[in-house]
Amino acid sequence: MSTRLYIRIVPIFLLTVALGTASAQTQIVAPPNKYKVSDDVKLGKEAEAQALKELPLLNDPAVDEYINGIGQRLVAAIPPEFQHPEFRYTFRVVNQKELNTFALPGGPMFLNRGMIEAAHNEGEVAGVMAHEMSHVMLRHGTAQQTRATPYEIGAVAGQILGAIVGGTAGSIIAQGSNLGISTYFMKFSREYETQADINGAHVMARAGYDPRHMAEMFRTIEAQGGSSGPQFLSDHPNPGNRYQYITKEAQMMAVNGDTAGNNGEFGRAQARLKGMSPALTAQQIQQQNQRRTPVGTTGRAVNVDPPSGSFRTYQPTNALRVSVPSNWAPVESAGTSITYAPQGAYFQGDNGGSAFTHGIEVGVAQGTGNLQNDTNSLLRNFAQSNAQLQQSGKARNDNVGGRNGITVQLANVSEVTGQPEYISLSTTELRDGSLLYVIGVAPRTEAGTYDNTFKKVRQNIQISDR
Numbered sequence: 234m235s236t237r238l239y240i241r242i243v244p245i246f247l248l249t250v251a252l253g254t255a256s257a258q259t260q261i262v263a264p265p266n267k268y269k270v271s272d273d274v275k276l277g278k279e280a281e282a283q284a285l286k287e288l289p290l291l292n293d294p295a296v297d298e299y300i301n302g303i304g305q306r307l308v309a310a311i312p313p314e315f316q317h318p319e320f321r322y323t324f325r326v327v328n329q330k331e332l333n334t335f336a337l338p339g340g341p342m343f344l345n346r347g348m349i350e351a352a353h354n355e356g357e358v359a360g361v362m363a364h365e366m367s368h369v370m371l372r373h374g375t376a377q378q379t380r381a382t383p384y385e386i387g388a389v390a391g392q393i394l395g396a397i398v399g400g401t402a403g404s405i406i407a408q409g410s411n412l413g414i415s416t417y418f419m420k421f422s423r424e425y426e427t428q429a430d431i432n433g434a435h436v437m438a439r440a441g442y443d444p445r446h447m448a449e450m451f452r453t454i455e456a457q458g459g460s461s462g463p464q465f466l467s468d469h470p471n472p473g474n475r476y477q478y479i480t481k482e483a484q485m486m487a488v489n490g491d492t493a494g495n496n497g498e499f500g501r502a503q504a505r506l507k508g509m510s511p512a513l514t515a516q517q518i519q520q521q522n523q524r525r526t527p528v529g530t531t532g533r534a535v536n537v538d539p540p541s542g543s544f545r546t547y548q549p550t551n552a553l554r555v556s557v558p559s560n561w562a563p564v565e566s567a568g569t570s571i572t573y574a575p576q577g578a579y580f581q582g583d584n585g586g587s588a589f590t591h592g593i594e595v596g597v598a599q600g601t602g603n604l605q606n607d608t609n610s611l612l613r614n615f616a617q618s619n620a621q622l623q624q625s626g627k628a629r630n631d632n633v634g635g636r637n638g639i640t641v642q643l644a645n646v647s648e649v650t651g652q653p654e655y656i657s658l659s660t661t662e663l664r665d666g667s668l669l670y671v672i673g674v675a676p677r678t679e680a681g682t683y684d685n686t687f688k689k690v691r692q693n694i695q696i697s698d699r
């Protein structure tokens with residue numbers, strides 16, 4: 234039995250009587266966190282190195298300096314109780330069109346160029362930055378891991394890096410839709426969102442910005458709609474009444490001076506961006522990253538022993554037991570998945586990518602509770618990041634861990650060997666509506682041998698989610 238850890242936020246209606254005084258602002262208490270502050274720094278650094286490999290930076294000194302100036306003004310306004318001397322806030326502009334921004338534990342922030350282009354004034358840019366920085370100073374990334382679900386696998390470092398590289402590999406694994414990096418925090422809870430909004434409002438006000446610009450920036454992002462806005466909004470869901478409570482909070486704080494920021498400088502930065510060639514889309518960035526083959530040159534020879542007839546059982550989380558041939562071992566656990574492979578079948582690339590030529594991956598993906606639809610979404614995700622992936626057989630009902638499941642056979646080309654590859658994907662629903670998936674990978678020429686093994690693995694998975 235676990236206790237739910239809610240953040241205590243004093244209801245706003247109790248405070249409206251004190252309107253107009255700085256002391257009336259809502260009190261924020263950082264959520265419980267079992268990690269050390271130094272863990273945030275370490276995880277953030279690892280994730281930052283990944284991000285720098287995946288993301289094209291704008292590298293324009295004038296724009297960088299302008300954004301850094303806003304960032305430092307906000308840093309100077311961090312409430313004393315949330316100042317962690319170990320944290321180092323840095324601000325980088327990514328040459329990406331979509332309206333997205335993320336900040337990593339310990340301080341590194343990546344702000345998409347699209348955000349600056351879409352904002353109506355400096356206050357809006359500062360608003361989204363103050364919101365992101367609030368997740369960092371309140372340590373929401375590690376706090377979220379503190380209350381992790383039973384399906385989350387592996388150490389926190391693995392989870393965060395896994396989320397960044399977009400799931401593990403096989404040739405078909407990229408759980409996130411476009412860039413894995415955007416799934417970094419997966420999704421913040423509504424409580425954390427409210428907290429980042431309110432704390433962000435405090436930081437804004439202390440820095441001399443009107444916090445209402447933050448609320449306006451959320452409107453600006455929503456108005457973009459289409460394929461651009463939603464990623465940010467799905468990572469940072471509106472807890473409801475976002476505009477109203479930010480506005481109320483703003484009214485409780487006295488803001489002096491230049492409340493929308495330096496709009497001369499803002500205008501010059503926007504004009505500069507306008508003069509450049511257009512920002513890259515997430516899809517273009519993903520294609521560039523894929524051209525840098527994650528595992529090295531294809532055409533590698535792979536020599537792997539056949540699957541042993543005896544099985545060994547692993548328990549990657551409290552909720553799962555997985556039996557695999559005894560000559561296989563866990564080779565990678567990342568995010569919500571774990572891969573088992575025989576010796577010689579697993580490859581890691583320089584830029585954090587990895588692939589396996591023989592073995593299975595077991596993982597949990599977000600779902601809606603509809604097995605058919607969720608399986609189709611998962612397939613679409615895989616196909617997006619694997620141009621050669623094709624369904625080779627009809628989806629059929631199957632036994633997965635003693636439950637109703639679906640198995641689909643797929644054909645692919647191995648990014649390690651360059652040879653045809655056989656893939657079997659099986660899915661079943663978990664009680665909370667998530668999707669459990671089991672992916673078997675083997676060379677096409679060995680499909681017969683391995684298919685039997687994959688079947689045993691998926692049938693014998695034990696799930697304790699009820």
Ligand SMILES: [Zn+2]
Nearest residue numbers: 421426429469
């Ligand atoms: Zn947020």
